[in-house]
Amino acid sequence: MSDGRLIYLVGASGAGKDSVLTRMRALLQPTDRIVVAHRYITRAADAGGENHVALSEPEFLQRRDAGCFALHWQSHDLHYGIGREIELWLTLGLRVVINGSRAHVPKLTEVCPQAEIVEVIASEPVVRQRLRARGRESEAAIEARLHRNRALADCQAALRILNEGDIDAAAWALLACARGVRVQVS
Numbered sequence: 354m355s356d357g358r359l360i361y362l363v364g365a366s367g368a369g370k371d372s373v374l375t376r377m378r379a380l381l382q383p384t385d386r387i388v389v390a391h392r393y394i395t396r397a398a399d400a401g402g403e404n405h406v407a408l409s410e411p412e413f414l415q416r417r418d419a420g421c422f423a424l425h426w427q428s429h430d431l432h433y434g435i436g437r438e439i440e441l442w443l444t445l446g447l448r449v450v451i452n453g454s455r456a457h458v459p460k461l462t463e464v465c466p467q468a469e470i471v472e473v474i475a476s477e478p479v480v481r482q483r484l485r486a487r488g489r490e491s492e493a494a495i496e497a498r499l500h501r502n503r504a505l506a507d508c509q510a511a512l513r514i515l516n517e518g519d520i521d522a523a524a525w526a527l528l529a530c531a532r533g534v535r536v537q538v539s
Contacts, residue, residue: 360449387448
């Protein structure tokens with residue numbers, strides 16, 4: 354996985370990583386050699402959020418054990434995988450953006466040391482407000498997520514994108530990074 358460029362996007366729940374990634378996808382031009390990998394997740398297809406490939410746990414484990422995933426991890430009682438198709442995309446010289454997990458950056462760097470880590474960030478009050486607005490979790494679950502966020506705050510990111518205002522600014526920053534343009538971001 355060395356010919357192309359792998360951008361591993363991470364961020365705390367509520368930082369707006371999925372929103373930034375979705376908006377960036379809408380900004381892509383036909384001439385961009387950038388692809389966003391779909392994640393295989395043991396979550397219902399209609400659960401909201403990102404466009405993912407929904408698998409039952411047995412289906413996921415079967416694919417994992419058969420070697421169908423280039424990367425895989427478990428978080429929040431769900432299994433996540435990135436298909437081996439990214440290896441072809443990288444060989445073709447494409448820039449591949451992966452929606453990843455901060456907790457699994459060390460494993461990623463073992464498999465793909467040249468991956469570029471990009472983190473979407475927001476202040477704790479903003480994250481708390483967004484998690485409450487989602488309405489998916491109890492206050493205790495929100496506090497547990499915030500505690501986890503603090504524990505993972507030292508992520509070794511090459512770029513941090515502040516996402517507290519205009520979503521377009523954050524999406525353009527991610528797109529510039531994927532295009533290989535260095536930007537100054539808060």
